[in-house]
Amino acid sequence: MRIIKKKIGEYAELTGYLHELNDETDNIKEYPAILIFPGGGFRTCSFLESEPIALAYLAEGYQAFTLKYTTVTDKENATIEDPMTDAQKALEWIRDCREEYCIGKEQLALLGFSGGAHLAAATATHGPQRPDVLLLGYPGILHSELRALECPDIIECIDEKTPPTFLFGTRDDKVTPPKHILVFAQCLEQKNVEFEVHIFRKGEHGFSLAKPLTSVGDKNRVNPDVAQWFQLSVRWLKEMLGEFTVYGVNDGRIGKYSIDTRVCELLESPEAKELVLTYLPMLSEELPVFIKDWITPRILNKNQKSLSQEKLEELDQKLLTL
Structure with a gap:
């Protein structure tokens, strides 16, 4: 403050x-x-x-x-x-x-x-x-x-x-x-x-x-x-x-999956899993359960800087179509 x-x-x-x-x-x-x-x-x-x-x-x-x-x-x-x-x-x-x-x-x-x-x-x-x-x-x-x-x-x-x-x-x-x-x-x-x-x-x-x-x-x-x-x-x-933006709720995006979907949910869907592993292959490794239960691709990328903003948005758009 x-x-x-x-x-x-x-x-x-x-x-x-x-x-x-x-x-x-x-x-x-x-x-x-x-x-x-x-x-x-x-x-x-x-x-x-x-x-x-x-x-x-x-x-x-x-x-x-x-x-x-x-x-x-x-x-x-x-x-x-x-x-x-x-x-x-x-x-x-x-x-x-x-x-x-x-x-x-x-x-x-x-x-x-x-x-x-x-x-x-x-x-x-x-x-x-x-x-x-x-x-x-x-x-x-x-x-x-x-x-x-x-x-x-x-x-x-x-x-x-x-x-x-x-x-x-x-x-x-x-x-x-x-x-x-x-x-x-x-x-x-x-x-x-x-x-x-x-x-x-x-x-x-x-x-x-x-x-x-x-x-x-x-x-x-x-x-x-x-x-x-x-x-x-x-x-x-x-x-x-108005209210603060909540990704996937009031930001205008409509779809079942997005880069703000928790990793545990994405890995349960064969289509979403294949897509997200293409962009973020590190998710194929064994991650602690508590991480997969709360982390999202957006948060993961913020910490690891694996994708450019352009690629992250590209992944988001593809997930939204599933």
Whole structure:
């Protein structure tokens, strides 16, 4: 993992938690990315909705970024334009560095919590730089005196260009009750924009991952039911942004055998055995059972470099015809 930090304004800082390409994961050339806006009512940026969230998505294969945007604690005369500008700069910088950080084109998600969710929703409906998909956790969509800054109206700006949105929260939330989510979802429905909503029965505001890790020792912030939002969001993101290539599954190849079929299976078929031994004669030798049970021609060739890429692809195409 690589960690980067980038100042994008006088008070704002972007932190990235990044995967790096590796020979053992050569099915991955690019990663989806997620940018996280923590909550805090524009008075602060919550750590519990920053790094723990980013590391959870990193573990699922995302290039994860957190933005510490400008708050009234940083700048005494701050206005909503300050964090809005920070958000635009963060999106622009990530996209400008897409190739350097191996981020897929049109694979940038934006996730906000509470007041940070209002900033995320405003960014997705107002700014020239908008995410490809949007996730809002217990969002403060409607106007509220609890926020330290006067925020732009979100609802009136939802249109057909608003990105697909995943919303989650709890019915018990007294700070941002379900009406915030429901009004936003209703407007998305009117504009025929994709969305998914999860409102859990129990749970306090600011639950983050709803696990002990992000509980501050408070049992009311731990809820296994509510914690499901994270895996639900990962499943939804895969539907929206795609999944990593699995050879022979989602790479467009159709056939019973390929260079990603295990050697033990290939050697059981007379036709496949004859073909693969022509290209990889070392397989005629006695190999330990545990190797034949998991190794494939692609992996074997990666280790032994017996075939050129052209010959490996030639073998693949011939196996696919069997």
